[in-house]
Amino acid sequence: xxxAMVTPLFWFGLALKIVMTASIVVIASVVVERxxxxxxxxxxxxxxxxxxxxxxxxxxxxxxxxxxxxxGSIVANAVxxxxxxxxxxxxxxxxxxxxxxxxxxxxxxxxxxxxxxxWTASTALLANAIVFPVTIxxxxxxxxxxxxxxxxxxxxxxxxxxxVIVTLVVITVTGLSSSIGSYFxxxxxxxxxxxxxxxxxxxxxxxGAAAASVAAHLQVPLIGLTLGxxxxxxxxxxxxxxxxxxxxxxxxxAWNGLLWxxxxxxx
Numbered sequence: 001x002x003x004a005m006v007t008p009l010f011w012f013g014l015a016l017k018i019v020m021t022a023s024i025v026v027i028a029s030v031v032v033e034r035x036x037x038x039x040x041x042x043x044x045x046x047x048x049x050x051x052x053x054x055x056x057x058x059x060x061x062x063x064x065x066x067x068x069x070x071x072g073s074i075v076a077n078a079v080x081x082x083x084x085x086x087x088x089x090x091x092x093x094x095x096x097x098x099x100x101x102x103x104x105x106x107x108x109x110x111x112x113x114x115x116x117x118x119w120t121a122s123t124a125l126l127a128n129a130i131v132f133p134v135t136i137x138x139x140x141x142x143x144x145x146x147x148x149x150x151x152x153x154x155x156x157x158x159x160x161x162x163x164v165i166v167t168l169v170v171i172t173v174t175g176l177s178s179s180i181g182s183y184f185x186x187x188x189x190x191x192x193x194x195x196x197x198x199x200x201x202x203x204x205x206x207x208g209a210a211a212a213s214v215a216a217h218l219q220v221p222l223i224g225l226t227l228g229x230x231x232x233x234x235x236x237x238x239x240x241x242x243x244x245x246x247x248x249x250x251x252x253x254a255w256n257g258l259l260w261x262x263x264x265x266x267x
Contacts, residue, residue, distance in 0.1 A: 035141075038263060042256045044198050044214065045221035047228065047249070053189035054232075054245065063237045065182045066244075070233035072122040077226050079110035081135040081219050083192055087199055088142040088215035091208040099208065100199055104192075111187050119183070121233050128226045135219050137266025142216035143185040224255025 047054075050073065058066055086106045090099035117123065195218070203211040228248035235244035 023049050027100040037210065037217045039260070040202075040214050040223050041217035043226060043258060045218055045256065046197060047190075047225055047252060049128065050190040050194075050225075051245075057185060057189065058241045058245070063183075063241050066241050066243075067233050067236040068182035069186030069189070070236065071119050071181040072120055072141060073190050073227045074117055074121070074186075074226055074233070075114050075127060075183075076187040076190040077222060077229060078124070078127040078131045079107055079114065080190065080192060080195075080225075081139075081222055082110060083107040083134060084215040084218045085139050085142075086220075087133045088139055088212040088255065091199070091203060091212035091215065092142075093208075096181075096200065096203045096208075099203070100196060101198075104196065107192060111191075114155050114187070115183070121230065125226070125230060128223075131224055132219065139219045142212055221256055223240060224252040224259075227255060229251035 054066070054069075056119055057069060061069075083103050087099055087103040089199060090102050096104075185216070195215075199211050199215065228251040232244045232248040233252050235247060
């Protein structure tokens with residue numbers, strides 16, 4: 001364990017990520033129960049766990065490292081909709097372990113195979129531009145408007161296993177960030193720990209069909225995350241990391257807000 005990993009700032013960042021991840025999973029789960037999968041997907045697509053990991057990386061690395069790691073995060077966000085689509089296809093037919101396990105294997109395969117390409121910001125955006133239309137089209141067959149069949153609640157056991165998983169992910173990404181480089185730091189900062197936790201809670205409380213519907217609805221909201229990460233890449237060095245983070249967050253939230261407005265106008 002490195003010296004940086006035992007600093008108060010590290011543990012503050014770790015606690016922040018655990019709280020943000022747990023909070024978003026609970027809020028989105030309740031929203032799905034009361035408002036349907038579309039609104040739940042808007043909340044689940046926000047950069048909670050990934051955003052907290054980026055905050056920790058910013059504490060330990062300079063603006064250039066953050067700008068380059070954002071490229072890895074953009075690539076990871078091209079794998080994200082494939083992960084969600086895989087879960088949406090499997091969840092209505094198979095048990096939770098098989099559905100989530102299959103989706104995570106797809107994500108890991110995509111993340112490691114992506115290293116074979118010498119990514120730039122332009123090619124990372126191009127990958128997103130290719131992946132999203134395909135996954136959005138396929139996911140349209142799994143959207144539905146499924147209501148939860150049971151009240152979504154949070155137990156102490158849920159908090160414990162989520163805290164353990166998030167802690168392991170944060171320690172791994174932060175502790176190895178110097179050795180694995182900016183690219184993989186950015187990729188694994190957006191390992192789908194929040195979405196996985198969300199799917200577990202929703203599947204066990206509301207059923208596979210409801211969880212699959214939310215996963216299918218995640219496709220379009222995740223585009224806002226790509227746009228926000230691109231802003232971080234472009235702005236981290238010129239104006240500073242924290243301002244770049246703020247602008248990236250505003251872009252992601254604004255994108256989801258526009259989707260919400262469009263959905264209501266359509267209705």
